[in-house]
Amino acid sequence: MFSGAQISLYPMTGDFVGVITAALAALDPYRDRLRIETDDISTLLVGPPEVLFPAMRDLYAHAAGTGAHVVLHATISRGCPGEPDDPICETSSYGIRAPLEDRKTAALAAVAEAPVLDRRADAQLSLYVMGAGDHMEEIYGCIDFLKRSGTFDRSKNFCTRIGGDSGAVFATIQQALCSFGPPNGHVTIDLTVSANSPSRR
Amino acid sequence: MFSGAQISLYPMTGDFVGVITAALAALDPYRDRLRIETDDISTLLVGPPEVLFPAMRDLYAHAAGTGAHVVLHATISRGCPGEPDDPICETSSYGIRAPLEDRKTAALAAVAEAPVLDRRADAQLSLYVMGAGDHMEEIYGCIDFLKRSGTFDRSKNFCTRIGGDSGAVFATIQQALCSFGPPNGHVTIDLTVSANSPSRR
Numbered sequence: 260m261f262s263g264a265q266i267s268l269y270p271m272t273g274d275f276v277g278v279i280t281a282a283l284a285a286l287d288p289y290r291d292r293l294r295i296e297t298d299d300i301s302t303l304l305v306g307p308p309e310v311l312f313p314a315m316r317d318l319y320a321h322a323a324g325t326g327a328h329v330v331l332h333a334t335i336s337r338g339c340p341g342e343p344d345d346p347i348c349e350t351s352s353y354g355i356r357a358p359l360e361d362r363k364t365a366a367l368a369a370v371a372e373a374p375v376l377d378r379r380a381d382a383q384l385s386l387y388v389m390g391a392g393d394h395m396e397e398i399y400g401c402i403d404f405l406k407r408s409g410t411f412d413r414s415k416n417f418c419t420r421i422g423g424d425s426g427a428v429f430a431t432i433q434q435a436l437c438s439f440g441p442p443n444g445h446v447t448i449d450l451t452v453s454a455n456s457p458s459r460r
Numbered sequence: 461m462f463s464g465a466q467i468s469l470y471p472m473t474g475d476f477v478g479v480i481t482a483a484l485a486a487l488d489p490y491r492d493r494l495r496i497e498t499d500d501i502s503t504l505l506v507g508p509p510e511v512l513f514p515a516m517r518d519l520y521a522h523a524a525g526t527g528a529h530v531v532l533h534a535t536i537s538r539g540c541p542g543e544p545d546d547p548i549c550e551t552s553s554y555g556i557r558a559p560l561e562d563r564k565t566a567a568l569a570a571v572a573e574a575p576v577l578d579r580r581a582d583a584q585l586s587l588y589v590m591g592a593g594d595h596m597e598e599i600y601g602c603i604d605f606l607k608r609s610g611t612f613d614r615s616k617n618f619c620t621r622i623g624g625d626s627g628a629v630f631a632t633i634q635q636a637l638c639s640f641g642p643p644n645g646h647v648t649i650d651l652t653v654s655a656n657s658p659s660r661r
Contacts, residue, residue: 269470299659334650336618387588394590417466417537449535449650458500
């Protein structure tokens with residue numbers, strides 16, 4: 260199983276390079292458990308969900324802490340048949356092939372245990388489950404989980420909005436990726452997380 | 461059939477509001493053929509691909525013309541079973557159920573006829589085809605089309621990089637959405653387009 264994300268950080272300030280460079284320090288505690296490659300559009304993080312999501316969360320929270328309007332975008336994937344297995348991705352996060360309701364319950368419990376970072380995150384995500392005839396059932400299951408997660412904001416066309424403390428928000432997204440779709444299936448998330456938007460002030 | 465995109469424009473400058481506001485004028489020629497709704501994270505464009513992609517292209521090109529480092533992100537979708545039909549989306553873009561090779565040939569011809577805007581675009585996209593047992597065959601077909609499109613840059617984990625004139629780049633993405641996956645299928649694209657990145661200078 261291969262898992263990871265292409266992530267980008269967009270600080271809406273003339274000092275965007277400075278904000279990005281400073282925020283990268285937040286990845287230091289995770290570097291030995293991730294493979295990281297950067298180009299001019301995005302940074303690839305390869306690793307298991309239990310490392311990937313806290314790393315993205317801390318990167319986001321650090322950049323948001325500057326007070327600038329900052330957006331993190333991530334193209335997150337697990338189980339793509341076109342990607343080779345990688346030992347760094349080894350995980351038990353995808354659990355057992357449990358009934359949908361049991362997976363929702365476990366996902367809700369995991370979000371309830373998320374740390375509190377005192378840094379707000381407003382996010383929207385689209386979950387894609389490939390190669391399964393019942394992909395909409397898994398997506399509706401995930402949407403029901405999101406609605407009960409405590410972070411639900413509203414449904415939009417093509418995506419779902421969530422918001423709240425960064426700890427709960429990133430835990431919710433991690434559970435969306437890990438708990439829905441087949442354990443060995445190809446599941447992806449298109450994620451946008453926004454901080455300090457002047458449109459919210 | 462329902463189609464559209466959630467789009468966001470990220471100008472990496474202190475005057476990001478000014479850049480966004482000015483660029484929105486580029487949507488004016490398309491407004492009567494699109495439904496447009498904005499919140500603090502993204503702007504929804506609902507309409508057929510032949511309107512949607514030129515509108516995104518012109519919005520991007522206008523913002524890129526400021527010289528600022530600007531990124532456009534779009535969550536693009538057609539045929540989501542959870543979305544209601546909308547007459548504004550009516551189109552013949554998804555063509556007939558032709559063999560994969562014929563669809564590639566037609567897509568390449570469409571890209572060759574794209575207008576030249578003299579504005580560079582560097583992009584990466586992930587194509588997702590849902591609910592079909594052969595989704596990877598369609599994705600590999602699309603990747604082969606991208607490689608022969610004249611805009612191909614390189615394969616990355618989770619996505620494909622393309623680049624070139626904005627006209628060809630957005631025509632390539634339009635063909636990726638319309639020509640691969642079943643005509644009535646649920647197909648989505650996670651798209652990032654970047655202009656004037658200091659990492660490229």
